[in-house]
Amino acid sequence: MSEQKRITPDQLRSARWFAPDDLRSFGHRSRMMQLGYADEEYRDRPIIGILNTWSELNSCHSHFPERVKDVKRGVLQAGGFPVELPALSVDESFTKPTSMLYRNMLAMETEEMIRSHPLDGVVLMGGCDKTTPGLVMGAITAGVPMIFLPAGPMLRGNFAGKTLGSGSDAWKYWDERRAGNISDSEWLGVQGGIARSAGTCMTMGTASTMTAITDAMGLTLPGASSVPAADSGHQRLGSDSGRRIVDMVWEDLKPADIITDASVRNAAIVAMATGCSTNAVVHLIAMARRAGVDLDLDDLDALGRSTPLIANVRPSGKDYLMEDFYFAGGLRALMKQIEERLDTSCITVTGKTLGEGLEGAVVYNDDVIRPLSNPVYHEGSLALLRGNLCPDGAVIKPAACDPKYYEHEGPALVFDSYSEMKVAIDDENLDVTPATVLVLRNAGPQGGPGMPEWGMLPIPKALIKQGHRDMLRISDSRMSGTSYGACVLHVAPESYVGGPLALLKTGDIIKLDVPNRRLDMLVSEEELERRRTEWKQPPARFHRGYGYIFSQHIQQADKGCDFDFLERDFGPAAGEPDIF
Template sequence: MTTKTPAQLRSARWFAPDDLRSFGHRSRMMQLGYSEADFMGRPIIGILNTWSELNSCHSHFRERAADVKRGVLQAGGLPVELPSLSVDESFTKPTSMLYRNLLAIETEEQIRAHPLDGVVLMGGCDKTTPGLVMGALTAGVPMIYLPAGPMLAGNYAGQRLGSGSDAWKYWDERRAGNIDAQQWQGLQGGIARSAGVCMTMGTASTMTAITDAMGLTLPGASSVPAVDSGHQRMAADCGRRIVGMVWEDLTPDRILTGAAVRNAAIVAMATGCSTNAVVHLIAMARRAGVDLTLDDLDALGRVTPLIANVRPSGKDYLMEDFFYAGGLRALMKQIEDRLDLSCLTVTGKTMGENLEGAVVHNDDVIRPLSNPVYHEGSLAVLRGNLCPDGAVIKPAACDPKYHVHQGPALVFDSYPEMKAAVDDDNLDVTPDTVMVLRNAGPLGGPGFPEWGMLPIPKALIRQGHRDMLRISDARMSGTSYGACVLHVAPESHVGGPLALLRTGDIVRLDLPARRLDMLVDEAELEARRAAWVVPKPRFDRGYGWMFSQHVTQADKGCDFNFLERGFGPAAGEPEIF
């Protein structure tokens, strides 16, 4: 085990030399009220906190930062809290995904520019996990991830509610006239009852579970509810542990290997992960120099059973139940023969050592392999003339009758156009119709918004239908469900085949064969391609312009092409003059 000396600390480059520049650094620390004993020869730990007053999922993070500081101080380090971009899901327009890469840039540059020996990353709400991890991976200092944790289960009139999932479900009933205004108001107040991320297996819990399975969190940290006292203890443990990681020089490149990425992908499939996991996992892997592809994920999905009976892929339970049933450690213990248990983790121990003693306490919540929720994993990747670079579907979360389906397309070029149409009682639509929304990808959205769970037309809801095949180059919320094909690549905004589809064309989905095609002959498609007009750019200045110039497509993770690890060496710290 490596043991650094105080002189080898990264922060010593700021504070130790007997020169004018370091005199200035030391004097400014004294201006903050510190003495030299506080910062000389001690690991300085950055706490990157994505708290804000508009991020309800992280509303407990001011208190958790204090818990982290307590742990850092107990272990002999100096904690310093730095604000980070709070990329919340609920209020950020046009979509939080537009700003994931901005958070990654900020994280990397915060670490590079400041005298930090190690960092605790505080995130949880969907894009904060990949954004923080992507930036910290590239910066390369010891890091540990502190997940926000799921909120308490929702409740209204004796019904357990899952945030997101039940919002979609009851909104359809509201549109159909089956729920009155008073009931709708009651649902509104009961569906999100505490601090923490969505308590379904949505994108937030998916991404924190993935980070846990990568070995970047304390074991099982992703499952602890946000308001459980165990979450406070876990936060303090993060503070203590990061100090040890600094002395051990336990950097993320030693943890996030190809095997660790594969472990995370297998765990994601077994949990019933969000479709968003595909985009984020690929981006995180590429930052670590691991060439993870859609085909790799599909191959793992074919052989990994879904064993977490948690909504929306599961039918009965929420994340609180998952925690009580043993949490992620217990789930990983069920599939440990499929994992590389030799992978190193932030504890300094292997994944196998971290899983010792894990037990399932409720085998209906965390199923044995002999009784899975679904025989394959959470996600499947499609190819075909509609999506030559791939598309994603969540088979377990849709009606099985749509696994093989053929029907006429009903194409919408914008979200407002689609939204108006689905509430038209006279819309020409049948249960066989394939609804299509385009111009909603990374460039077309802009920013790749969560519009892919297209609402069921009111006319079909009143006939008793609650699912239909829907296709989009958008994403969808991880709390969503239904027969939704997403992330169609290349997107229509750049001339992908989805741009050539017309209302009335027959579309065929063959999930077992992993195919998605429009039954239009090639000569006709060539004529349409020749007539296609390049749309106007969404941005002409600022961050949006930079995004549009450099973002990659969905199958490559939507990172910026100049930030992927393969583009150049990991970013070092700036020279100190």
Template sequence: MSKRTYDSLRSARWFAPDDLRSFGHRSRIMQMGYAPQDWEGRPIIAILNTWSDINPCHSHFKQRVEDVKRGIFQAGGFPIELPAISLSENFVKPTTMLYRNMLAMEAEELLRSHPVDGAVLMGGCDKTTPGLLMGAISAGLPCIYLPAGPMLRGNWQGKILGSGSDAWKYWDERRAGKISKTEWIGVEGGIARSAGTCMTMGTASTMTAIAESIGMALPGASSIPAVDANHIRMAAECGRRIVDMVWEDLTPARILSRDSFLNAIAVAMAMGCSTNAVIHLIAMSRRAGCEVTLDDFDAASRKVPVIANVRPSGDTYLMEDFYYAGGLPGLMSRLGEHLQGNTMTVTGHSLAENIKDAQVYNDDVIRPMDNPLYPEGALAVLRGNLAPAGCVIKPSACAPQFLQHTGPALVFDDYPSMKAAVDDENLDVTPGHIMILRNAGPLGGPGMPEWGMLPIPVKLIKQGVRDMLRLSDARMSGTSYGACILHVAPESYVGGNLALVRTGDMITVDVPARRIHLEISDDELAARKANWTPPESRFERGYGWMFSQHILQADAGCDFDFLETSFGAPNKEPSIY
């Protein structure tokens, strides 16, 4: 691979010419204490850092950015840190999904507008991975993704805790009166005890693994625990590698293909992935001009079994165990014909070359293909008159009796009324009901919040019920479990058929047949549609208004229509005059 010359770098346009404008650039960078030796002849590398004081998943990034800089300097580059919106999953309301596309826009414009030749993307908390990658793909510069890594396993009274999954589990016990307030405080203090993302196979671990499987992260990087010394070394290696990628002109366009994204789908299925993988991976693929669809997910789910025995699909292990069992390279080494090994990666080598020496060290954590945790993939796509454009369920994490079920609907139009109802011990509900939450999709939420794991009514909790069918146009946390049907498209807020369901209507769910059906006639459905009244707009100004005008539905990845590759020609390089 031929090496680029310094004069061909983007940053040279800012700093190399002998003119007044470049004088201004050079004098201002010298104002910050740098000398010409710091940048002359060197690639300038942006480090997009999503650290903030209120993002516990990224609390170690303050130090890791220094490790990245060390690697960049070692390889002969010049690092500049550019802060980007942090999107802390726990604290941002109504949902970080409302702002994923804002991060994507920010990442793209940060890279386009600054004198940089390549980028290290520092993320991990759920929406930061797709947001950074979507923006970087659109910007088109060489880039490498640095995953935050999972936190250490939780602990309470000698029990291993998994973030999210055990929060839901023990909250049900608390609601049932089986855990005291003092014990609950112990769970709170023990479930998250280090920097890093959720250590279950939630959205964060799913998406960082997807970043690795499409070739945009170093081999094995996605599952290194955040506070492990290997994570520090990986951060420095990201800095070294991005400098070489700039000289090689190894851009996302040269790495990503449709096969890259199909590989990611296969890996996601084998991992017992978060349902959020569907929306983010579709959006990323459309940015790259290599579109995958719900049909690709469903096809993979029929062929690829779940072999990662990690909560919430598994019962025992967490991401720390997954990493020491061989991590993602180990898992991919077992997928065989389900992967296209010739896809390119940030290493400059193919996926097959990257994993050729990978091993699995614990066959119970990463199962052999002939002894899977679940015989089909983690997700299934259902269609029918309730979801003409599709909806998603995670059958590997729900009670098997709900894979084929017909029951009456119990409908809620908003989250507050649903929350109040489930705490009412006189609620008219049985385990056979199908709870419905609507107006919680991309526009209705707004932003499609993680409300899809509707709480089991306390009346049923006290009877020992721990799962039932729940249906919504919302998302749910990747750490969640249960018989939750999500991402119904089109959403109810725009007049999708979910808006027409009435309490007491019978609904049939048949996961093996990939079918979901409201048991009323087409004439009745049409009559209800004719009488449907659109709700009031959620926003009248600002970012929310722009979001409302341009957000796509869940089956299309919830990107803004004007950011997709198909919308128009790529933006030109900025003028520096």
């Protein structure tokens, strides 16, 4: 950024709290003294908030207490004043029914915490699936200079000489366990070997997908999303981010300068090329809409059709994990491979263009990061479907499922709840064949509640014992980014609010046509109308508290599942605090 744009100390946002000679500012300065700080430590310096989503139950972020020290070191070296603020830790493993229920709560907390405190800029520390979009969504609306510090992927897993990928191999070994092919001691060995360090899932799951999207959008230091959590480079990334946010404040470089139509399109293209999680659809749309960028399912499908998948990383890839991806050159190298498809003039948090950030990027292993001439899959990671079963859209990940399901017809076996499904699939006498289409409904944004990751319905035990490991499954829920298989997800509108999925009956024939992007139930419109008149909405999920707010204002999957009152078009965000 140009020197002419640099602000002066009296223009710092925090100066409104501390500079005036009045009673309010006296109180603010007095409390800083109470905290042990002298005037010269924070006056006329950018005050940098470090929003830390650490908790003792968030294994992905277990290194954050140490990493925040690295960020603070960088802030201090650059002449800023760091303050750590705890933020909601929506971990993926323990938060029930789903961390997605609380993504918008984190976004609200982030926005309000920034607006209500004397912060000139923020470092956002996240990575576990919903923390990335939640933090970014809130910071976009707050509008102060921000930089995102990804948690980084954990080390690759290992058991009995085999490389394990978190999530992905858990599903595979669980199927073998259910088939009676895994002993107790082997199962314990997998359990202990599949997650060996701090950091997020080391597959191209939702965590790595969302940090890559944030990286490609220009909101991290170049390539930050690829650095493993346990690598010493991650410590340096922390201090680098701390130093850079201070300069961003002086340069007045804000999210609105970085997040544009072009940068969002870059992020979507990169997501498709990496083999992104299906969750990318919901989160990227929500992030874009917060920034006033018009992005919808059709836009994403068009980019998916034209962007080859070139990251050979599980679960879409066959052989490698994020640590291999990092040593192969990381996200910068992947973006260099598809540079001609990107708008490299976009500004990033560095104050330089995306193209400048890609200078010198090299692919060191072209089996991990493939050339365009030898992709893992000829199209991008996702395909967006429409039809009479999903008029507002649904998503499938073709590269991660058996190609024989790209065009499929079969009878539906419908479950109205997760508990019903869970019991049924272990019944070895269940009336099911490989052609059957398993359907789980009432699991969407309102029905779940919160759209849990239930979409990878387990293969029925009867089929598992016959050697089958994939079949077509459909749901209005989501699926873990570490999952795989022929799963159609995010069916919109969801069944709980009366979407067509609510009208489906066991035995109805479902037709999937991925090449033509169609998902239909072969039931006449007259019959559907008759069923519609008989349908009754399930009981309310919430009657009070945050859940009640959620149920009243959550939007459907095709709109990003944001709250309607938080979207940019709903009205202007609150201005700067005016009571001093």
